Amino acid sequence: MTATAAxxxxxxxxFCLRMGDNTLVLxxxxxxxxxxxxxIEEDIALANTALDLIGQTQLWLGLAGxxxxxxRSADDLAFLRDxxxxxxxxxxxxxxxxxxxxxxxxxxxxxxxxxxxxxLCGSSEPRVSEIAQKAVKEVSYHLERSADTVIGxxxxxxxxxxxxxxALDRLWPYVGEAFLPDAIDTEIAARGIAPxxxxxxxxxxxxxxxxxxxxxxSPPDSRFAHQGGKTxxxxxxxxxxxxxxxxxxxxxxxxxTW
Amino acid sequence: xxxxxxxxxxQSDAAQPKKRNEWPLWEVFIRxxxxxxxxxxxxxxxxxADMAIRNARDVYTRRNEGVSIWVVEARHIAASSPxxxxxxxxxxxxxxxxxxxxxxxxxxxxxx
Numbered sequence: 001m002t003a004t005a006a007x008x009x010x011x012x013x014x015f016c017l018r019m020g021d022n023t024l025v026l027x028x029x030x031x032x033x034x035x036x037x038x039x040i041e042e043d044i045a046l047a048n049t050a051l052d053l054i055g056q057t058q059l060w061l062g063l064a065g066x067x068x069x070x071x072r073s074a075d076d077l078a079f080l081r082d083x084x085x086x087x088x089x090x091x092x093x094x095x096x097x098x099x100x101x102x103x104x105x106x107x108x109x110x111x112x113x114x115x116x117x118x119x120l121c122g123s124s125e126p127r128v129s130e131i132a133q134k135a136v137k138e139v140s141y142h143l144e145r146s147a148d149t150v151i152g153x154x155x156x157x158x159x160x161x162x163x164x165x166x167a168l169d170r171l172w173p174y175v176g177e178a179f180l181p182d183a184i185d186t187e188i189a190a191r192g193i194a195p196x197x198x199x200x201x202x203x204x205x206x207x208x209x210x211x212x213x214x215x216x217x218s219p220p221d222s223r224f225a226h227q228g229g230k231t232x233x234x235x236x237x238x239x240x241x242x243x244x245x246x247x248x249x250x251x252x253x254x255x256x257t258w
Numbered sequence: 259x260x261x262x263x264x265x266x267x268x269q270s271d272a273a274q275p276k277k278r279n280e281w282p283l284w285e286v287f288i289r290x291x292x293x294x295x296x297x298x299x300x301x302x303x304x305x306x307a308d309m310a311i312r313n314a315r316d317v318y319t320r321r322n323e324g325v326s327i328w329v330v331e332a333r334h335i336a337a338s339s340p341x342x343x344x345x346x347x348x349x350x351x352x353x354x355x356x357x358x359x360x361x362x363x364x365x366x367x368x369x370x
Contacts (some may be wrong), residue, residue, distance in 0.1 A: 039281070042300050045316040145312055152305060 020060030027053030048144025090229035124192035176225025
């Protein structure tokens with residue numbers, strides 16, 4: 001970082017971390033399927049999704065490092081922070097479990113992500129809007145694909161339906177966090193950088209409602225929301241295990257490149 | 259003349275209630291960035307046409323290969339039989355006059 005770096009902007013830094021940590025953690029989770037998906041077509045499709053998300057991570061964490069002005073690169077932020085410094089939603093760190101669970105998690109995230117990125121295209125911060133405009137095309141496709149699979153498996157055999165309903169019951173309590181604003185969200189929204197987190201709920205509900213109806217799945221009748229992911233206050237224990245795998249190389253061999 | 263379809267799978271139409279545990283095979287055709295026609299690039303499995311197009315997008319256009327995708331279920335393709343190749347193709351071997359090699363094609367005509 002040069003001495004001419006912009007004045008530190010903690011709220012914008014946090015916001016970029018939240019966006020980048022979501023895509024980083026989910027991208028890694030999805031990449032865990034590489035070589036394990038039920039059919040090769042899905043294996044490749046999941047790898048493509050993971051790579052899209054990691055690509056978006058480079059942009060968001062790259063911007064975070066730039067905003068922070070402390071000389072940290074996207075790689076530094078990805079590989080040299082511990083769990084409590086991560087700012088991703090709890091939803092994306094939930095383990096993969098079975099294929100249906102993975103795709104339902106993907107669909108729930110994609111639906112929020114698409115609403116968020118669509119709004120971010122009009123951000124008052126040009127660097128944010130630029131990233132959103134690139135990512136929104138990728139994410140439109142992610143949602144098409146994950147929604148199709150959720151519908152196919154939900155409205156499929158008794159076995160696949162039961163697994164999808166179980167996945168929905170497990171994941172639903174992790175949906176609400178994205179829509180509950182904290183002080184950072186409020187400041188960022190007031191500055192026109194991002195939409196008010198709560199206003200995205202209506203669009204999300206409409207999208208997900210239509211998908212779940214077609215999938216013959218019923219969300220639990222509760223808006224209870226686990227929180228603590230995007231603030232970093234209370235991640236689930238699964239994040240630490242994931243980071244242990246993801247960060248091993250840079251921790252064991254600092255600065256290793258190839 | 260007989261036709262063969264090595265990739266043929268059982269009919270999936272509703273009239274046939276036979277249960278199948280494997281997704282049907284689809285043949286994939288891609289129109290390249292600068293190509294004029296869709297070209298066969300390979301095949302894949304998918305539960306329906308929409309997913310076949312998505313799978314084709316993910317499997318065959320990752321490196322910016324295409325601007326348009328066609329898919330067709332392999333069982334709908336009729337193919338000539340390899341054992342008919344004598345009567346089908348050999349007669350044309352001796353008909354050199356069918357090749358436009360006896361004309362000078364002006365450069366302005368471009369690729370033909």
